[in-house]
Amino acid sequence: MxxxxxxxxxxxxxxxxxxxxxxxxxxxxxxxxxxxxxxxxxxxxxxxxxxxxxxxxxxxRNKSELCLDLIKDNVVLLFEDIEAYLEAHQTDPPSQRLKGILSLFIRFREKKLQLLTGVEEVSSPSGPQFKTQSPVHNELHGIIVKLLNEMSAGEQPLPDSVFRADMLLMALRSDSYVFQRDVRGYSPELFLEQLCLTFVPEQ
Structure with a gap:
């Protein structure tokens, strides 16, 4: 046989x-x-x-995928923390919940700045001029849009929550965050405060 x-x-x-x-x-x-x-x-x-x-x-396929593999366990824990936070604070105003998850993400960025920078470097097969977004960005974007829409429940929707979430996440990118921290001198706490004043409507 x-x-x-x-x-x-x-x-x-x-x-x-x-x-x-x-x-x-x-x-x-x-x-x-x-x-x-x-x-x-x-x-x-x-x-x-x-x-x-x-x-x-x-x-x-690219360095972004490699960096994501290096921190995938940390990313899973981050979104588990975000989910747990939202569950524990579901009766809080959505603006407060948004501030809470932004605080969690900023702390995560401080710990994993280098690798998260690599994860953000994503280009589509069409070339570097056609950028796509990382899975971390996409998942966080969905959470932010949902909270922004919730802020206007029963009223007219906020002016384009998708656009507002895009701009908020642009401010959270590594290059923007490091510039504000190292050049402008904002601590993570002050950065969060300014971010909320700019992007999170008062309720």
Whole structure:
């Protein structure tokens, strides 16, 4: 009887893929610690991991996907914290709930600034001039739009909640946040206060 080696081969391939993934992530972390995320290229990561660039790109289409894999567990915890906060404060005014989740996100940004910067660097296949948004952005955007719409429940909707959420998240991007913190001198607390004064209607 001929033995079926298909299962063994598949397990070997899975082990190889898992090993390559870990080598990529370890190499990326080493390079990110030595340089800023923006200064590290995918080719540098492939060389550091001692794998072919094709192997790297088969797993990660871009640096954003790689950075997201590095912090995915933290991102899951962030949105679990946001969900728990909203559940615990569901009787609070929506403006207060929005301020609360913005505070959670700013604290998260402070802890994971470098990798979150990398996650934000997303381009569509059409080229860098056609930007798409990261999964973190998209999920947070949906939560913000819902709260902005809730603020005007029973009244006329706020002027384009989608646009307002877009502008709010632009202010929360790494480049904007770091500029306000390091150049303008705003602490995370003052940044949050100014953000709410600008984007969150008083109730």
């Amino acid at each position: 001929v033995k079926d080696t298909g299962g063994t081969q598949a397990r070997t391939e899975r082990r190889d893929a898992a090993a390559n993934r870990q080598r990529i992530l370890d190499a990326a972390l080493r390079l990110f610690e030595q340089n800023s995320v923006e200064q590290v290229s995918m080719n540098q990561i492939a060389i550091e991991a001692q794998i072919g660039s094709g192997t790297l790109y088969r797993r990660y």
